Amino acid sequence: QVQLQESGPGLVKPSETLSLTCTVSGGSVNTGSYFWSWIRQSPGKGLQWIGYIYYSGSTYYNPSLKSRFTILVDTAKNQFSLKVNSVTAADTAVYYCARESPTAVSFDYWGQGILVTVSS
């Protein structure tokens, strides 16, 4: 059974960089079978797809988001990560990592989510 677990700081100051890591267990990120995604949910709001990464390092981002987001993969640690530069209060959200199955074109496994608050 694949499990994903987000980790990182719960509080980030405005204008700083938000950094989150997703650790995958029960499966490998070093496989061409899946994409590894980040999705966020602002308090009381809906879901927003941020982007995903392939094991090769190829990345794809939501075109409606500005280029403040970077997703990286570390196959040695079986992790992938998200960095968001120059955060504002609008980046306050629960951040989820998830696995995307290209054969089903859907997000079949999710982490529990981590709340990140942007505040001074």
Add this chain to the structure above:
Amino acid sequence: QSALTQPPSASGSPGQSVTISCTGTSSDVGGYNYVSWYQQHPGKAPKLMIYEVSTRPSGVPDRFSGSKSGNTASLTVSGLQAEDEADYYCSSFAGSNNFVFGTGTKVTVL
């Protein structure tokens, strides 16, 4: 890109059916048979309930069914049970390695 449009709320009594709509455009819902539905209980991560418009993952009860017509997809929950009370989100592939989610629908079991 704009979020897919869902009704804010839907409700039904135990044993009844409820249908949730998800309206997009020809660039997402109408252009691909890659609509998925997610159930989210309060404080929990979303759970995949339907993919490719109408396919249920293993373990999802057959009370959940999906369909699509034109730019609108639908999720029907038949034989409502108390545990079905949750938020439901649709999602669609939007081309060029891009995804869009719906605005979400809160389902209440009366």
